[in-house]
Amino acid sequence: MFKITKSLSIRIAALFLLGSITPLAYSNWVNLNSSENTLWSSIKENLSNIATLKQKSLEEHLGMIRKNAEGLSNLKVIQQLLTSSSTQQEETYKQAFDLLLKYQESHWGIFHHVFLCDTDGQVVLSPPHGNSESSHHGHDISSSPFFKQSLNESTITDFFGFEESTHYHQLFLHPVKSDQGQPLGVIVFEVVIDHVLQLLEQDFKLGETGKISLISLNGVVVVQDKEDKKDPISNTGFQKAISEQGTVNGIFRTLSGTSIFGVYQFNPTYPWVLAVEIDESEAMQTVSEQSKAMQSTFILCLTVLCIIGLVLGKSISKPLIKMSAIAKHWAQGKLNEEIHYHANNELGDLADNLNQAIQNTRGVIEVIEIEASKIAESSKLFSDLGENLSSNVASALDHINVLDTSIQQTANQANESSQVSNHAVTLTQQMNEAIYNLGQSGKEIGKTVDAISEVTDSTNLLALNASVEAARAGQAGAAFAVVASAVKELAEQTQGATEIVSVKIDTTQGAINTTIEQISEITKVIKGIDDLSKSIASEMNGRTSESSRITKKSVVLSSEAAQEAKVASSNLAQMADSLNNQVLRFKI
Numbered sequence: 001m002f003k004i005t006k007s008l009s010i011r012i013a014a015l016f017l018l019g020s021i022t023p024l025a026y027s028n029w030v031n032l033n034s035s036e037n038t039l040w041s042s043i044k045e046n047l048s049n050i051a052t053l054k055q056k057s058l059e060e061h062l063g064m065i066r067k068n069a070e071g072l073s074n075l076k077v078i079q080q081l082l083t084s085s086s087t088q089q090e091e092t093y094k095q096a097f098d099l100l101l102k103y104q105e106s107h108w109g110i111f112h113h114v115f116l117c118d119t120d121g122q123v124v125l126s127p128p129h130g131n132s133e134s135s136h137h138g139h140d141i142s143s144s145p146f147f148k149q150s151l152n153e154s155t156i157t158d159f160f161g162f163e164e165s166t167h168y169h170q171l172f173l174h175p176v177k178s179d180q181g182q183p184l185g186v187i188v189f190e191v192v193i194d195h196v197l198q199l200l201e202q203d204f205k206l207g208e209t210g211k212i213s214l215i216s217l218n219g220v221v222v223v224q225d226k227e228d229k230k231d232p233i234s235n236t237g238f239q240k241a242i243s244e245q246g247t248v249n250g251i252f253r254t255l256s257g258t259s260i261f262g263v264y265q266f267n268p269t270y271p272w273v274l275a276v277e278i279d280e281s282e283a284m285q286t287v288s289e290q291s292k293a294m295q296s297t298f299i300l301c302l303t304v305l306c307i308i309g310l311v312l313g314k315s316i317s318k319p320l321i322k323m324s325a326i327a328k329h330w331a332q333g334k335l336n337e338e339i340h341y342h343a344n345n346e347l348g349d350l351a352d353n354l355n356q357a358i359q360n361t362r363g364v365i366e367v368i369e370i371e372a373s374k375i376a377e378s379s380k381l382f383s384d385l386g387e388n389l390s391s392n393v394a395s396a397l398d399h400i401n402v403l404d405t406s407i408q409q410t411a412n413q414a415n416e417s418s419q420v421s422n423h424a425v426t427l428t429q430q431m432n433e434a435i436y437n438l439g440q441s442g443k444e445i446g447k448t449v450d451a452i453s454e455v456t457d458s459t460n461l462l463a464l465n466a467s468v469e470a471a472r473a474g475q476a477g478a479a480f481a482v483v484a485s486a487v488k489e490l491a492e493q494t495q496g497a498t499e500i501v502s503v504k505i506d507t508t509q510g511a512i513n514t515t516i517e518q519i520s521e522i523t524k525v526i527k528g529i530d531d532l533s534k535s536i537a538s539e540m541n542g543r544t545s546e547s548s549r550i551t552k553k554s555v556v557l558s559s560e561a562a563q564e565a566k567v568a569s570s571n572l573a574q575m576a577d578s579l580n581n582q583v584l585r586f587k588i
Helices: 002-073 076-083 086-106 193-201 236-244 285-331 346-585
Strands: 111-118 123-125 168-177 183-191 211-215 247-253 259-266 273-279
Touching: 002 076, 002 086, 002 168, 002 183, 002 193, 002 211, 002 247, 002 259, 002 273, 076 086, 076 111, 076 123, 076 168, 076 183, 086 111, 086 123, 168 193, 183 193, 193 211, 236 247, 236 259, 236 273, 285 346
Parallel strands: none
Antiparallel strands: 111 123, 111 183, 168 183, 211 273, 247 259, 259 273
16 A cells, blocks of 8 residues: 555656656756856957957057157158258258157157168167167168068058067058158157057956957967067967958867857958957856756755645545545445545546446446346247247258159159150151152152153154155155154153143142141241240259258258257356356445
8 A cells, every 4th residue: 555655646746846847947948048148148249349449449549650650750850861961961860869759758658769761771860768878770671571561651560570689569660751752761660569458458357367469460469578478379269360351259269278258350450360358167157156046946946846746646646545445346346335535626526426436337237137137037938939949940841841842743744744845846857857858859750740741842843743754755654654643642642641740740749848837837836845845844943953952941040040049048048147146246
């Protein structure tokens, strides 16, 4: 009992938990994923905004340098220094020197040295700073790849195109031209890289791992002091920004294996890529904390749901166990028990329906008990019916045998009649053939008579000719005339006889033809009688066989029916006994 209770309770609780946890877990997953996407979008937007603002700040800084360079390049004293003769050189040089020194001292920290080159790249003016006497006077920068370009337009070098012993500089070169637009030389500003980096770091705060940096186009992080030089940048975000010449953002992995959020913004005007980066772990810390909070909430909800599920499982399993026990007794035939459980829910309805089913089963058993006794009585009637049917079948079989014998005798007589008719047909056919042959002989005789008649006619003609010739001969032919007369008389007698024979033959031939026709009709009648006798004999034989088969089959079926009636009565008796035994198993 305990195992059943435990199993059912746990299953119901597990089902409840499954139905509850699934939407809860899905909801947490959706919220966490949404928070992660929202945070990532916010970080991406924030980094992109920082990069854009810092790019703008650097461009404004370079714009300021450009304006200063344009202003200085347009000063007459600067132009005169580059075009003055040796007699004017000293005074002009002093004025230009003081001018550049004053500008250089006022912008120290933004620039180091500001100096002037002629068109050959020779530094012709470079004031020193403070008490230092070092300057770039006399240096040659014509080897710089940027110098020739700067004779015609403003040019900025990369951050490592001009270096000193301990640090790097970026140069801004601006052409100095005459009024006619001819290049006279180049004014050069040594841009302090630390100042550029200070502009980047100004008001920049992006967590503990956030950083902003300028990267040269060959992947070197921009620094001023050589001792601060860093490893080259080679992640896919930077490379993609260079290849696409645009802005790239996403999650990237550094050479050290750190996963970072980064925005890499390529500057189409100046030779650098501005990078804003932060470690992914720090950037997603909010989501991680939210995930932990959700996990704690999920575990708490899981515990509460487990308790609710177990309580709910017990509340459902307890009445179900009672009902199961009653159903088991019901299956064993104990119908004298009922479920005592009342509740205004589905389990209460189930208990009421189960009690009603038990009561209905009782009624069915009582009806079966009554019907079993009726079946027993019916089996007795079937048994008596089978006995009577067997005796009637035996009597019917005797009568059928007598009828079969009578039919067989009739068939035999029909066969004998058919044989007599067949013999008569044979005799009439033979007679018909004999008369036909007689008719043929008569026709042959007629032909012979016709031949004799023709001979007689010829004889008469010859006798006539002989008489004519005898008359011509006179006395000498008198004897011949007597012979001719005798021959003629004989021919006439023969002609009369042949005519009589011919008439008789014709009469006989007509009688023969009539006889043949009458015999033919008699033959047809006898043939019809023969066919009718054969048909009657065949029909009688078929009827006899069919009647015998049908009657025997009827007897067999009747016998089988009687036997089946006996078997049915026996089966009904067994069924009645079986039903009585089954009814005795139930306790009402």
